[in-house]
Amino acid sequence: MATHTLTFPVTDENEILKLRAGDEVIVQGHIIGIRDRTQIRIFDQGVEPPLDLRGAFLLHTAPGVRKLDDGRYEKVCIGTTTSARMVRFTEGLGSQYGVRAICGKGGFPDEAIEPMRALGMVYFAIVGGAAALETTQIEEIEEVLWEELMPECLWKFRVKDFGPLTVGIDAHGNSLYHDVQARAQDKLKELYARL
Numbered sequence: 001m002a003t004h005t006l007t008f009p010v011t012d013e014n015e016i017l018k019l020r021a022g023d024e025v026i027v028q029g030h031i032i033g034i035r036d037r038t039q040i041r042i043f044d045q046g047v048e049p050p051l052d053l054r055g056a057f058l059l060h061t062a063p064g065v066r067k068l069d070d071g072r073y074e075k076v077c078i079g080t081t082t083s084a085r086m087v088r089f090t091e092g093l094g095s096q097y098g099v100r101a102i103c104g105k106g107g108f109p110d111e112a113i114e115p116m117r118a119l120g121m122v123y124f125a126i127v128g129g130a131a132a133l134e135t136t137q138i139e140e141i142e143e144v145l146w147e148e149l150m151p152e153c154l155w156k157f158r159v160k161d162f163g164p165l166t167v168g169i170d171a172h173g174n175s176l177y178h179d180v181q182a183r184a185q186d187k188l189k190e191l192y193a194r195l
Contacts, residue, residue: 003164008101009055013120016100019167021174025124027162030142031057031103033155035081038146039089050145051154053097057124060086060104062151065141073141078157079131082106083123094119107168107177117173125168125176137162 001022006015007029019025032053041047063078083104090112093099102108103124108116112123126134143156169175 008057009052010100011055013100016120016122016171019122019170020172021167021170021176023167023170025163025165025167027057027159027165029057029159031059031157031159031162033061033063033078033153033157034058035060035062035152036086037149037152038154039086039093041146041149043089043092049097049154051143051156053093053099056097056099057101057103058093058099059157060102061155063155065151073144075135075138075141077131078135078138080105080126080128080134083108087112090121091115091119094121103165108175109177110175113169113173113175116169117171120171122167122171123169124163124165126163126165134162 001024002020003024004019005026005028008027008031009029010016042049060081060083061078062081064076065073066076068074081104083102084106087108090102094115099121101122101124103126105126105128107125108123116123137159138157139160140158141155142158145154147153168177
């Protein structure tokens with residue numbers, strides 16, 4: 001296992017290709033908050049996203065925020081949401097928009113492995129329930145787009161030392177989630193055989 005520091009958006013795909021499942025990553029730069037309704041608008045309704053997603057890190061979130069008098073948003077609690085239900089958008093995010101990383105809790109099912117391998121993408125795992133820590137690592141909410149979808153709009157966050165994250169799925173076809181499931185199935189067979 002190696003530890004890496006990456007700045008997003010990434011411009012060199014080798015930054016993603018050097019990551020291996022199980023590696024630890026600390027993120028600098030910008031991450032984009034996204035959720036179900038945002039992706040439904042993009043893919044099911046055919047509306048182009050209002051910001052460039054090339055090289056982006058997408059965080060599955062619908063943050064708790066407070067709107068200030070000047071129209072900006074102040075962070076209150078920014079945590080992650082479960083990723084598995086959004087797996088169907090993975091291929092399009094990579095092939096159409098050049099997204100390089102997705103992060104959420106609970107992992108991604110096996111159907112994400114091949115698109116991520118083919119498109120040079122990774123899935124970062126984050127500890128569920130770590131919203132208080134995540135919130136401190138987000139320095140500022142720089143932009144809020146599609147505000148009418150609140151809180152499931154597009155969020156542009158500036159981050160410092162965001163993580164540590166674990167590479168759950170890498171761009172080489174390796175998945176910690178698949179491996180854990182396979183070991184669990186083997187263990188179940190072994191236990192049943194003893195009965």
